[in-house]
Amino acid sequence: MKVISLVPSITETLFDLGLTSEEIVGRTKFCIHPKELVKDVEIIGGTKNLNIEKIKALKPDLIIANKEENVKEQVEELTKDFKVLLTNVETLEDNYYLIKQLGHLFGKEEKAQYFNIKTYEAFDIPKPENKLKVAYLIWKDPYMTVGGDTFISRIMEELGFENLFKDQKRYPEVQLEDLKEADLIFLSSEPFPFKEKHVAEIQAICVDQKIMIVDGEAFSWYGSHLAKCGEYYQNLLKEIN
Structure with missing residues (x-):
């Protein structure tokens, strides 16, 4: 085929x-x-x-x-x-069925089951005791974040975070002042490639927030990619705690 x-x-x-x-x-x-x-x-x-x-x-x-x-x-x-x-694909459950469907379609059921199990294991890790509010930025000029109806927001929830903008839809524009309610600010490596210089720019306004650059693929790539992110998620949560 x-x-x-x-x-x-x-x-x-x-x-x-x-x-x-x-x-x-x-x-x-x-x-x-x-x-x-x-x-x-x-x-x-x-x-x-x-x-x-x-x-x-x-x-x-x-x-x-x-x-x-x-x-x-x-x-x-x-x-x-x-x-x-x-x-x-909007949820981890959707992701499970996507991999299962592809496995069935191409006669790769065992491999599909393997990646689904590995994905489950990737999220079966100790979560923060206190649910931290996170603002996740995906773009600059204008600054854009993720609403509660996005896959990225669902992954944040699976890791024990609360999306500061969970009541908004899709990818709203925000001002840096809007981020001051967050405990953490995640700057994604994609689609906009945030760098350390951007951390400094935002920290000048959001002085009380911890700001981190995160692997955008670990939050937005579904399919088998999530199965490979377990160690990354563990290290991220350790760094925050």
Whole structure:
């Protein structure tokens, strides 16, 4: 079966399940894991700006897309000519069923079960005794955070944190003054690549908050990626405590 993945975390999951670059024939430029394998796969644009003609030329048997990461109109155009699996992952339970579904689809049930167990173990760690309020920034100019209806917010909750902006939707813009109610401010490594200089800028306004740069992939990449983050989560919680 020839597959095109339009989602970075799903591309990684397919390779982790044991598919090869002969089966995965197309990926986006943001599909960067696993590095040594994705290099052999044709790039078909970005997640939001797909090269439809390039996709058609590859003649895939299946295209895997995601409700949030891909543009609805582009996905609908592809469904006219190809079988498209449209995924939607909002919770860890959704993630469990996504991996299980992919495992069944490609005859990789054992591998899928392995990654689901490892994901469970990654979150089966001691949580903070006091639930700290966290502001999680994903962008600068303007500053943007995550609302309570996002996958990132759900991962924060699974780790024992409370999203300061849990009552808001999607990815609202915020001012630095808005962050002063937080106990912690997380600066994500992606999509905006926050660095130490940004910590200093924000600390000048948010003087009482602990500010940390965190691995954005560990909070936003679903699929098999979460199964590899157990040690990172443990170290993060130790650093905070």
